[in-house]
Amino acid sequence: MKKKGWKELPEGAIIPVAPTSPEFKTGDWRIQKPVWNEDKCVHCLLCWLYCPDSAIKVKDGKVVAFDYEYCKGCGICEQVCPPKIRAIEMVKEEI
Secondary structure, three states, X not given: OOOXXXXXXXXXXXXXXOOOHHHOOOHHHOOEEEEEOOOOOOOOOHXXXXXXXXXXXXXXXXXXXXXXXXXXXXXXXXXXXXXXOOOEXXXXXXX
């Protein structure tokens, strides 16, 4: 078998169709999940700003939901939620 030369190899590190992350639902990785208390929330959007997974959904400048299909349970949202408000609490994921 003849080896391919460098001109015949496909380009590497190319993502042909972007974005690919919506195809990979990563929410089943977590061992804990955020529970959002809508009544306590002041919609400061700190949780949305810091969420590394874009799992917090906002509409018209207000938090409306958490997308658990993508939330990995890192707990950053709970940590940045203002201490006097505590609208987000991390709880153990029930399987």
